[in-house]
Amino acid sequence: QKEVEQDPGPLSVPEGAIVSLNCTYSNSAFQYFMWYRQYSRKGPELLMYTYSSGNKEDGRFTAQVDKSSKYISLFIRDSQPSDSATYLCAMSNNFNKFYFGSGTKLNVKP
Amino acid sequence: DTGVSQDPRHKITKRGQNVTFRCDPISEHNRLYWYRQTLGQGPEFLTYFQNEAQLEKSRLLSDRFSAERPKGSFSTLEIQRTEQGDSAMYLCASSLGIDQPQHFGDGTRLSIL
Numbered sequence: 001q002k003e004v005e006q007d008p009g010p011l012s013v014p015e016g017a018i019v020s021l022n023c024t025y026s027n028s029a030f031q032y033f034m035w036y037r038q039y040s041r042k043g044p045e046l047l048m049y050t051y052s053s054g055n056k057e058d059g060r061f062t063a064q065v066d067k068s069s070k071y072i073s074l075f076i077r078d079s080q081p082s083d084s085a086t087y088l089c090a091m092s093n094n095f096n097k098f099y100f101g102s103g104t105k106l107n108v109k110p
Numbered sequence: 111d112t113g114v115s116q117d118p119r120h121k122i123t124k125r126g127q128n129v130t131f132r133c134d135p136i137s138e139h140n141r142l143y144w145y146r147q148t149l150g151q152g153p154e155f156l157t158y159f160q161n162e163a164q165l166e167k168s169r170l171l172s173d174r175f176s177a178e179r180p181k182g183s184f185s186t187l188e189i190q191r192t193e194q195g196d197s198a199m200y201l202c203a204s205s206l207g208i209d210q211p212q213h214f215g216d217g218t219r220l221s222i223l
Contacts, residue, residue: 006152032209032211034211036214041216041219042217043114043116043201043203043215043216043217044201044214046211046212046213046214049211051209088152088153090152095208095209095210096158096165096166097158097166097168098153098155099155100145100152100153100154101152102152103151
């Protein structure tokens with residue numbers, strides 16, 4: 001069993017839709033959670049960073065962590081074609097080693 | 111802040127050859143990480159440095175792989191006797207320290223002929 005599971009998609013939505021991206025994990029010791037966006041042939045770009053459970057909002061992006069369910073989510077409001085990319089979740093228990101999901105490919109249609 | 115820089119961006123080599131990649135972290139970032147990413151997968155942790163000390167290595171890092179970070183600045187990742195299975199994107203990331211998230215470079219894509 002992988003440490004982090006993420007639906008690979010692809011997920012296709014119309015412009016302006018609310019997008020929900022999710023990851024589940026098995027290690028209850030994880031306490032640092034990140035979401036990255038990766039465009040083709042580029043490195044991952046940090047979007048959101050949260051510590052422990054709760055919500056965090058930054059512009060059109062909201063990250064949620066539910067440690068009791070070992071489940072994290074990223075919501076994108078008013079999605080734009082420029083949001084089309086692969087979204088990666090990542091997590092760690094001690095910031096020494098990070099575990100990534102396999103990524104969800106998102107396509108926002110104009 | 112010029113971001114994490116990796117060189118070369120793309121390396122093509124024949125099986126059995128040695129290759130070396132370089133990573134320049136963001137200035138003053140004392141942590142540096144190496145990852146490998148294959149098509150359709152997320153990055154897989156290889157190793158990380160705190161300043162010049164290599165503190166953790168993944169089982170993925172076989173004895174053909176070696177990483178260094180002299181003087182705690184740039185880092186190099188060398189692969190000896192390359193194999194077909196080494197074809198991947200090699201990503202470098204750096205962070206300001208513990209509790210600080212990583213910032214990635216755009217990677218070096220390795221193709222083995």
